[in-house]
Amino acid sequence: LNDRIRIKEVLGSDMVNHNITIMGWVRTFRNNQFIALNDGSTNNNLQVVAELGHYNEELLKRITTGAALKVKGTIIPSLGKGQKFELKAEIIEVIGDSDAEKFPLQPKKHSLEFLREIAHLRFRTNTFGSVFRIRHSLAYAIHKFFNDKGFIYLHTPIITASDAEGAGETFHVTNFDLENPSKNEDGTINYKEDFFGRPTNLTVSGQLEAELGALALSDVYTFGPTFRAENSNTARHLAEFWMIEPEMAFSDLEDDMNLAEEFIKYIIKYALDNNREDLDFLASRLLDEEKQKPQNERNEMGLIEKLEFVINNNFERITYTEAIEILKESNHNKKKKFQFLIDKWGVDLQSEHERYLVEKHFKKPVILTNYPKEIKAFYMRQNDDGKTVAAMDILAPGIGEIVGGSQREERLEKLEERMKEMNIPVKELSWYLDTRKFGTCPHAGFGLGFERLVQFVTGMTNIRDVIPFPRFPKNADF
Ligand code: ATP
Numbered sequence: 001l002n003d004r005i006r007i008k009e010v011l012g013s014d015m016v017n018h019n020i021t022i023m024g025w026v027r028t029f030r031n032n033q034f035i036a037l038n039d040g041s042t043n044n045n046l047q048v049v050a051e052l053g054h055y056n057e058e059l060l061k062r063i064t065t066g067a068a069l070k071v072k073g074t075i076i077p078s079l080g081k082g083q084k085f086e087l088k089a090e091i092i093e094v095i096g097d098s099d100a101e102k103f104p105l106q107p108k109k110h111s112l113e114f115l116r117e118i119a120h121l122r123f124r125t126n127t128f129g130s131v132f133r134i135r136h137s138l139a140y141a142i143h144k145f146f147n148d149k150g151f152i153y154l155h156t157p158i159i160t161a162s163d164a165e166g167a168g169e170t171f172h173v174t175n176f177d178l179e180n181p182s183k184n185e186d187g188t189i190n191y192k193e194d195f196f197g198r199p200t201n202l203t204v205s206g207q208l209e210a211e212l213g214a215l216a217l218s219d220v221y222t223f224g225p226t227f228r229a230e231n232s233n234t235a236r237h238l239a240e241f242w243m244i245e246p247e248m249a250f251s252d253l254e255d256d257m258n259l260a261e262e263f264i265k266y267i268i269k270y271a272l273d274n275n276r277e278d279l280d281f282l283a284s285r286l287l288d289e290e291k292q293k294p295q296n297e298r299n300e301m302g303l304i305e306k307l308e309f310v311i312n313n314n315f316e317r318i319t320y321t322e323a324i325e326i327l328k329e330s331n332h333n334k335k336k337k338f339q340f341l342i343d344k345w346g347v348d349l350q351s352e353h354e355r356y357l358v359e360k361h362f363k364k365p366v367i368l369t370n371y372p373k374e375i376k377a378f379y380m381r382q383n384d385d386g387k388t389v390a391a392m393d394i395l396a397p398g399i400g401e402i403v404g405g406s407q408r409e410e411r412l413e414k415l416e417e418r419m420k421e422m423n424i425p426v427k428e429l430s431w432y433l434d435t436r437k438f439g440t441c442p443h444a445g446f447g448l449g450f451e452r453l454v455q456f457v458t459g460m461t462n463i464r465d466v467i468p469f470p471r472f473p474k475n476a477d478f
């Protein structure tokens with residue numbers, strides 16, 4: 001297998017007269033002669049030319065859409081439109097047959113919803129090829145960004161006893177034994193049997209653990225799967241998603257915002273520099289979608305323009321209080337009718353409000369700071385006004401919140417006081433509180449949902465279409 005060459009490499013260099021071997025899957029087969037072969041390294045197919053009369057009927061019949069082939073041949077200049085090279089086949093071998101009658105991929109476009117139902121097919125489409133190659137590239141860029149800045153990649157646990165966000169969206173871990181179930185004191189079966197005697201759940205955030213790392217290693221980040229029992233069907237929530245969570249010692253909210261903005265711009269630039277072909281493909285796909293919309297609902301910018309705009313302009317930074325004024329005002333002027341009316345200070349923003357601020361009001365990404373403490377987690381640093389915390393959310397067009405971060409409460413008394421107010425068990429989190437007793441210091445960090453970032457970069461509207469195996473209510477097989 002090892003002498004095969006990827007199609008991307010073949011198309012990207014001048015290999016005329018080279019004798020090569022490629023392997024891939026048949027996209028189309030025309031006139032018993034022209035095979036469009038794809039191996040997932042690029043959306044561009046390599047045209048394989050099977051000389052007429054050279055191959056037996058039996059073999060030709062097996063070259064069907066979806067079949068896996070091995071082709072040995074010589075690269076020649078192509079006379080066809082849109083391709084420089086093609087492969088003049090000398091040996092064609094069918095490695096895996098594909099039942100043409102049953103193969104669901106037709107040359108026509110399928111809806112993304114339809115493709116979500118057919119796991120094997122989804123991966124063979126250009127749209128998902130582009131999305132997953134970009135996703136891979138961004139994951140690599142994330143490690144590169146933090147590594148170059150001297151951050152340590154800290155692996156935080158998936159099984160944990162804490163609900164860091166305190167939002168009650170945890171999935172319980174159980175090792176329930178059907179044959180030999182554990183019993184409650186009254187003899188009934190204990191269906192909630194736990195982790196060897198300790199109730200645990202799947203992590204909703206690696207932040208508390210990352211804080212421990214930061215208060216020793218200075219700058220750390222975690223990047224791993226995160227689980228939330230989101231029993232909702234929105235375009236930006238999954239039950240299993242990946243989160244990037246950096247944590248920096250000796251840092252405040254300002255440092256946190258600067259890091260997040262720099263990070264997002266770096267990742268976007270990385271994609272523009274390294275995934276241009278796939279981005280261009282997705283941009284043209286989006287353009288087709290836009291054309292279906294009425295003129296006044298179309299996006300002003302194409303995907304590439306949007307990404308370039310984001311890296312070349314500062315994010316708008318305003319306080320939560322200012323945002324509420326803008327939203328109240330826009331409602332008052334009947335500029336925008338929200339489903340959920342913002343009429344007072346203290347309520348949490350919904351995605352419609354976040355998107356209004358970004359898409360209509362400022363027309364750029366927005367960093368909202370100093371949220372009311374009542375709608376934020378216990379660990380955020382309390383401001384002197386007694387009402388707000390040093391939190392920041394970054395809002396992006398098309399999605400709304402993509403980052404949630406804060407300066408952490410480093411003062412033990414303040415932290416304990418807040419935990420008591422919020423009924424968070426101080427004793428169970430003593431391991432965490434110890435950091436405030438032994439060399440505490442100002443520190444800050446944020447969580448960025450990887451899928452929301454991929455959504456933003458690829459322009460995909462539904463978060464389910466940027467993860468290979470989406471988990472959402474009732475969807476857990478593939
Ligand atoms: P939302 O308001 O959208 O529910 P959140 O405020 O509950 O998000 P945080 O606890 O602040 O989320 O988590 C940090 C980041 O993780 C979010 O800004 C978002 O990018 C991402 N995130 C949170 N929940 C989900 C989810 N269910 N699916 C995908 N990404 C998520």
Ligand code: MG
Pocket residue numbers: none
């Ligand atoms: Mg949430």
Ligand code: MG
Pocket residue numbers: 401404
């Ligand atoms: Mg939120």
Ligand code: MG
Pocket residue numbers: 393401403404
């Ligand atoms: Mg948040």
